[in-house]
Amino acid sequence: xxxxxxxxxxxxxxxxxxxxxxxxxxxxxxxxxxxxxxxxxxxxxxxxxxxxxxxxxxxxxxxxxxxxxxxxxxxxxxxxx
Numbered sequence: 001x002x003x004x005x006x007x008x009x010x011x012x013x014x015x016x017x018x019x020x021x022x023x024x025x026x027x028x029x030x031x032x033x034x035x036x037x038x039x040x041x042x043x044x045x046x047x048x049x050x051x052x053x054x055x056x057x058x059x060x061x062x063x064x065x066x067x068x069x070x071x072x073x074x075x076x077x078x079x080x081x
Contacts, residue, residue, distance in 0.1 A: 008036035
């Protein structure tokens with residue numbers, strides 16, 4: 001876990017496989033306000049590239065960091081507007 005971000009909400013998608021981590025991340029981001037940070041906790045290794053690709057192609061979203069911790073992958077996504 002990181003202390004670098006003020007996490008507004010944590011989304012647990014452990015056990016979910018593609019495309020559900022991205023689908024649920026998008027839905028959770030839609031519910032956040034500007035400048036809020038979503039922490040996504042996943043066990044699907046493909047979520048590293050999937051969430052990165054989604055964030056890169058999505059306006060008003062910035063991927064702040066991704067952390068691999070054994071079999072758990074943490075993604076920090078900020079809603080920018």
